[in-house]
Amino acid sequence: MGAEVLRGLLGRVRYEVLPAKSTAEKVLAHVPRDITVTVTASPVRGLEPTLGLTERLAAHGYRVVPHVPARLLRDDAHLKDVVDRLRAAGVDDVFVPAGDADPPAGAYAGALPVLRRLSELGSPFADTGITGYPESHPILHDDITVQAMWDKRKHATYIVSNLCFDPRVLGDWVARIRRRGVVLPVYLGVAGPVHRAKLLSMAAKIGVGESTRFLTRHASWFLRFATPGGYAPEKFLGRTAEVLGGPSAGVAGLHVFTFGQIAETERWRRALLDRLG
Template sequence: MAAEALRGLLGRVRYEVLPARATEEKVLAHVPRDIVVTVTASPVKGLEPTLGLTERLAAHGYRVVPHLPARLLRDDTHLKEVVERLRAAGVDDVFVPAGDADAPAGTYDGALPVLRRLGELGRPFEHLGITGYPESHPLIHDDITIQAMWDKRAHATYIVSNLCFDPRLLGDWITRIRRREVALPVHVGVAGPVQRAKLLSMATKIGVGESTRFLARHASWFWRFARPGGYEPERLLERGAEAFTAPSAGVAGLHVFTFNQIAETERWRRALLDRLR
């Protein structure tokens, strides 16, 4: 039963990628068309790389979910332009976090005002994702993140849990949000099979200022990857399988943070599926 449940989760994955120069080529070479691809956005580079990669991958037949961080939207006009551009590309799903930009680019300082404005625009996207935090946010108190998720639930259609390495914490968090009557489907965020050296290399390529923030806020990630017998995604899934697959959990699938190790992630998924058979 555990193997069958894990196979089900591995068949419902979303791959998160960064809009780097080689990302499109890597996705085309290694990601099947039935896997959803989500594209992050950088406070250093802005939304344009995200929108451009989204349009190109959608034209190749992928279902693409761009990240639209509220703090990267300049104003209402900018939001409308982005909506029109994505709808023209056939996008029906967006993910709206607050974003990590130190200062907002314009009038939106959090996700909730953007979600409300999208509602006023007639809900142009069929699917709309928001962030959940199984572990504490590096800058925001837990009470605030929980209240924010409650406030946003009426505007969203699903939740993506932020990266977490502890299956017990993930399971407890899912239980807590269900007790608070947050019923949105959850995509459980897990890291793919990423080596510490490659993670560090990725961090240093995303911009000097952003790299500093990334390393400061996620120092524990490197320890998790580097320590002896450290992080292995299949071990997290095996230990969390019961919690993730319980009917009451409402887990829709896995959101895999690839850190642009796209080929390695898909090889890992296929190899694990083979072993589970």
């Protein structure tokens, strides 16, 4: 049963990529068109690189999900411009986190006001994602993050869980939000195969994307990648499949953090599917 669940999850993946100059070429060369690509946003560089890469990949036939952090939006007019631009590109799914910009670019300090405004605009996207935190947020208490998902549930269609390396913690978190009445499907946030040298290089850059900054803020997590034998995605997923394979968990698929290693991530996924038969 675990292998069957794992095969299903590997067939329903989303790759998170950084809006770097070489990303489009890497995606076009290595990622099949039936895999959804999500594009992060940087508080240093702003939304423009995210929107530009989204438009380029969408024009090549990919289903692209741009990150639209609330704290990067200047005002309602800016949000409306972003919505119009994404709709024109054929985008029907956005991911709305609060974001890391400090101070915020405008009036939006969190995701909920943006989600409410999107609803007032007629819910222009078929799908809208929000963030979940299986392992504690570095600033917010767990009760607050769970309550935030409850508050956002009417304006969103799915949750993306942030990185977690403990299947037990992940299972407990999913059970907790279900008890709270949050029934949105969850994409499990997992790290793909990460090479130490490349990860260190990525972490040294400034403003390359939310995923890299997230790692650098969690030193113990970073060590899991940097230590030989410290993290293997297939082992983690094997244990996760046993914990979250039931229909009550509501797991929609995997949200894979590629950390710029797009070709390596897709080769890993294909190889694991081959081993699973």
